[in-house]
Amino acid sequence: MVDHFSSFHAGPPQAARRSLPLTESAGARTILITIALGFLLLFLLLPLVVVFAEALRMGLGSYWAAIREPEALAAIRLTLLTALTVVPLNAIFGIAAAWAITKFQFAGKNLLITLVDLPFSVSPVIGGMVFVLLFGRQGVFGPWFAAHDIKIIFAVPGIIIATLFVTLPFVARELIPLMQKQGTEYEEAALMLGANGWKTLFRVTLPNIKWGLLYGLLLCNGRAIGEFGAVAVVSGHIVGLTTTMPLYIEVLYNDFNFPAAFAVASLLTLMAFVTLILKTILEWRAEQRLARGRLH
Amino acid sequence: MRIEVKDLTKRFDHTIVLDRINLEIRQKEFLGLLGPSGSGKTTLLRIIARLEFADSGVVEVDGRDVGTLGFEERKFGFVFQQYALFNHMTIFENVAFGLKVRPRGARPDKRAIAARVQELLELVQLGGFEDRFPAQLSGGQRQRVALARTLTIDPQVLLLDEPFGALDAKVRVELRRSLRNIHDATGLTTIFVTHDQEEALDLADRVAIMNRGVIEQIGTPIEVYESPKTPFIFDFLGHTNSFDCLIHYGKARLGDKELAVEPGIPDGRGVAFVRPHDIVLSPPNDLEPTQDAKLPGAAITRFVSARGQWAAVELLYEKRLIEAEISRERLNELGLSIGDKCTISLRLPRIYAKREAEKQTGIGDRAAARPRFRRRQRA
Numbered sequence: 040m041v042d043h044f045s046s047f048h049a050g051p052p053q054a055a056r057r058s059l060p061l062t063e064s065a066g067a068r069t070i071l072i073t074i075a076l077g078f079l080l081l082f083l084l085l086p087l088v089v090v091f092a093e094a095l096r097m098g099l100g101s102y103w104a105a106i107r108e109p110e111a112l113a114a115i116r117l118t119l120l121t122a123l124t125v126v127p128l129n130a131i132f133g134i135a136a137a138w139a140i141t142k143f144q145f146a147g148k149n150l151l152i153t154l155v156d157l158p159f160s161v162s163p164v165i166g167g168m169v170f171v172l173l174f175g176r177q178g179v180f181g182p183w184f185a186a187h188d189i190k191i192i193f194a195v196p197g198i199i200i201a202t203l204f205v206t207l208p209f210v211a212r213e214l215i216p217l218m219q220k221q222g223t224e225y226e227e228a229a230l231m232l233g234a235n236g237w238k239t240l241f242r243v244t245l246p247n248i249k250w251g252l253l254y255g256l257l258l259c260n261g262r263a264i265g266e267f268g269a270v271a272v273v274s275g276h277i278v279g280l281t282t283t284m285p286l287y288i289e290v291l292y293n294d295f296n297f298p299a300a301f302a303v304a305s306l307l308t309l310m311a312f313v314t315l316i317l318k319t320i321l322e323w324r325a326e327q328r329l330a331r332g333r334l335h
Numbered sequence: 336m337r338i339e340v341k342d343l344t345k346r347f348d349h350t351i352v353l354d355r356i357n358l359e360i361r362q363k364e365f366l367g368l369l370g371p372s373g374s375g376k377t378t379l380l381r382i383i384a385r386l387e388f389a390d391s392g393v394v395e396v397d398g399r400d401v402g403t404l405g406f407e408e409r410k411f412g413f414v415f416q417q418y419a420l421f422n423h424m425t426i427f428e429n430v431a432f433g434l435k436v437r438p439r440g441a442r443p444d445k446r447a448i449a450a451r452v453q454e455l456l457e458l459v460q461l462g463g464f465e466d467r468f469p470a471q472l473s474g475g476q477r478q479r480v481a482l483a484r485t486l487t488i489d490p491q492v493l494l495l496d497e498p499f500g501a502l503d504a505k506v507r508v509e510l511r512r513s514l515r516n517i518h519d520a521t522g523l524t525t526i527f528v529t530h531d532q533e534e535a536l537d538l539a540d541r542v543a544i545m546n547r548g549v550i551e552q553i554g555t556p557i558e559v560y561e562s563p564k565t566p567f568i569f570d571f572l573g574h575t576n577s578f579d580c581l582i583h584y585g586k587a588r589l590g591d592k593e594l595a596v597e598p599g600i601p602d603g604r605g606v607a608f609v610r611p612h613d614i615v616l617s618p619p620n621d622l623e624p625t626q627d628a629k630l631p632g633a634a635i636t637r638f639v640s641a642r643g644q645w646a647a648v649e650l651l652y653e654k655r656l657i658e659a660e661i662s663r664e665r666l667n668e669l670g671l672s673i674g675d676k677c678t679i680s681l682r683l684p685r686i687y688a689k690r691e692a693e694k695q696t697g698i699g700d701r702a703a704a705r706p707r708f709r710r711r712q713r714a
Contacts, residue, residue, distance in 0.1 A: 224415055224417060227386050227413070227419070228413070228415060228420075228421075229421075229436070231386070231411065231412065231413040231485070232432055232433035232485070232487070233406050233436055233437060234436040242421075242436070243421060246421075246423040246424075249423075
């Protein structure tokens with residue numbers, strides 16, 4: 040059968056269930072497990088505990104107060120707005136790019152594949168700076184935007200554009216291998232059965248890539264919420280106006296307002312948790328579908 | 336519908352895939368496009384289906400350029416080698432797809448769709464499978480669903496791209512029969528692509544044999560099998576034994592016979608191609624003339640394998656391996672076993688110019704050391 044989920048980063052589920060022949064000695068196994076768990080504890084669990092412990096040190100009341108600060112609420116709102124704008128745009132771009140790359144032959148295709156990866160290989164700070172150079176007061180398009188009274192840099196649009204830049208590859212990266220594997224045969228079959236382009240897209244292509252797309256969107260969402268570098272360059276740090284949650288945390292931290300910083304940080308962590316849990320559910324569903332496919 | 340392919344040429348980059356193809360498919364005909372991989376057969380089929388476009392030339396349906404026709408006017412059903420079933424849909428939804436995507440005015444209502452789907456699933460003997468998913472079906476069942484799905488659009492032309500290529504031998508033969516029955520029952524014009532000569536000869540009314548972007552011969556299965564125009568076709572359609580001979584004044588000297596060769600074959604070195612079942616064996620030193628070309632000297636038996644009614648005998652004759660297929664009875668009469676000598680006669684040899692034959696089939700390369708598995712594969 041066609042395996043829709045091969046591009047998922049999770050290991051193949053069937054391999055995990057099968058018990059492997061044990062070749063290592065008990066000692067070696069103990070050492071390996073200790074190292075792995077030790078790392079997890081030290082670098083993942085411990086910081087997490089610290090975040091929540093610090094956030095709640097002054098009690099629930101001050102935690103609640105820190106989050107209900109108008110500036111904190113503004114930061115939360117801005118972060119959500121950014122994610123809500125960036126994720127759908129990325130979905131459209133990701134599908135379009137993956138479609139173009141996998142279903143058509145055209146000049147510059149390899150260049151496009153390389154370019155899609157660019158935001159991953161370039162430091163986010165550089166991404167932010169590029170937009171300052173483009174849209175800033177002294178930038179290429181700056182005077183035109185200034186003349187039309189449109190503010191991009193040090194304003195919300197800049198933050199969205201910068202976030203868009205750093206999250207660009209997620210959906211496309213997820214979909215390209217998936218769609219490459221599926222080829223164009225399903226679309227051709229739909230075409231030969233009389234379906235037009237839109238019907239093919241909504242009834243055949245999108246359902247085929249549904250899980251990969253959702254997975255890509257979750258990764259994209261996680262990054263959009265947490266992005267710091269690129270956003271820091273274009274935001275201008277105007278508290279209450281252009282500070283997203285990560286930027287606001289930095290501002291609080293630099294002001295030695297640790298409990299508030301950690302309170303907002305804990306909230307951001309919780310958001311990440313939600314993303315992580317959704318991702319796990321998706322992977323679990325993928326496994327279920329695979330298992331169902333093998334039933335007969 | 337009658338389909339006419341006129342001067343069709345197609346290149347990929349600098350490779351010519353189809354070289355001025357001309358082909359007519361008659362109404363209600365079952366045509367097999369047969370050829371080795373890379374011969375251009377699938378590309379030709381896909382161009383007819385308008386899944387690909389030719390660089391020059393036209394495909395006409397009943398005298399009209401297919402490119403000018405809308406979907407309703409050219410209902411070409413297409414069946415893919417890998418089925419291309421929609422994996423997220425049930426079998427019912429797969430088959431109903433062609434009906435559900437029709438424009439609003441032409442779309443049948445729910446009950447009519449259900450009835451039609453039911454009817455088609457019965458036709459392909461898959462009634463009761465409506466709620467399954469493609470992943471729960473075997474390859475043969477999936478291909479039958481694909482066939483039923485294609486029939487929902489009431490195609491007048493059915494195009495099949497190696498439809499049985501991914502199936503095992505037994506299922507393949509079964510499906511062949513049901514495809515032929517559906518073709519006969521519905522009055523479709525059918526074109527199917529295959530690289531399996533047995534399948535093409537078994538199934539088609541006419542077979543077009545393609546090689547390197549051209550159609551080398553087109554005819555009924557019997558015509559192409561019994562009078563292959565080129566050494567390539569002879570070799571491609573079945574197992575080939577080759578014997579050197581000399582052509583002189585349009586006649587080939589072969590054993591104790593002189594045979595007229597087809598016009599157009601030049602004097603000089605020639606080669607006689609003979610099928611294993613046309614190799615006649617007789618006891619050693621048998622000089623009695625028959626109507627077959629009896630070769631001088633003796634062949635040595637290298638290997639005998641009897642299966643059912645037939646026996647395959649591998650012989651060494653003038654440093655070449657010869658494959659013969661004789662009846663079990665004849666084998667017992669001759670009492671052949673490994674190391675025994677016998678005389679060879681050739682029934683119905685086809686004579687070709689040796690240069691051509693070598694160029695097209697590579698017979699020169701496979702003199703004595705022909706691997707034995709070739710024959711087993713064929714069986």
